[in-house]
Amino acid sequence: MKFELPPLPYATTALEPVISSATLEVHHGKHHKAYVDKLNKFIAGTDYEKMELRDIILASKGKDKKVYNNAAQTWNHTFFWNCMVPSGKKMSNGLNGVLTRSFGSIEEFQKKFNAEAADLFGSGWVWLVQDQSGALAIRGLKNANNPMNDNEVPLMVLDVWEHAYYLDYKNERPKFAENFWKIVNWEFVEAELNRSGKSQPELVANLN
Ligand SMILES: [Fe+2]
Structure with missing residues (x-):
């Protein structure tokens, strides 16, 4: 499976002033993207290519450092974006x-x-x-x-x-x-x- 950079769930200006648009642009568009691109590069032609992201994270830990680091960073960033929302959401x-x-x-x-x-x-x-x-x-x-x-x-x-x-x-x-x-x-x-x-x-x- 070729992984893709998921779009941010909001505009890059949406979390200001806590996180600036400049930070989100580089964090998502450069850093997160680089982890996705490297993950695709490192899994090409391996058994990991057929696996879901979560399974790659579990299977590569302690075995394939480059695959693990980039798979986990890909997952972690997507999860992080979803933990935030403009102005926050009230706690039930x-x-x-x-x-x-x-x-x-x-x-x-x-x-x-x-x-x-x-x-x-x-x-x-x-x-x-x-x-x-x-x-x-x-x-x-x-x-x-x-x-x-x-x-x-x-x-x-x-x-x-x-x-x-x-x-x-x-x-x-x-x-x-x-x-x-x-x-x-x-x-x-x-x-x-x-x-x-x-x-x-x-x-x-x-x-x-
Ligand atoms: Fe990050």
Whole structure:
């Protein structure tokens, strides 16, 4: 299968002022595109060519570094675009309850997530995941790494590679992480939790 760069789900100006059009243009049009192009190049003529993106990520980890890195970066960026929406989407009472029970309060959850974003050394991604027990957790993963390789379900992600924020925030990654909350698409996060198929009964009950 030849992979294609999916279009952004909104205009490049839509996330301003949190993320500028200049950043989105280069992040999506150059960085994300380069991962897709390299992935196509590296899988050409291999067994990976016949596989879905998710299966490539699972199969290539620890075996084919170039394929893994570009497959995961291709998936991660598409997921990241969908985690955001112009002006943000309101969090439902159900999801609010799930996050509050998991982290103590929404403020605590955001504080913990922001701390992970600030402390992750080098390039990477900060994820909200559902772990193998069904509980929610925050993971800071380096480089291209994706929680699905640890059998965890990705629910939300923030790209903390410098290319995600440097034009707008220079070296101030914590400021970027703080502003991210203004544009989170909570409807998307909730939908991912609902379709994870691993939801704890009590979590699902609170979402309905
Ligand atoms: Fe990125």
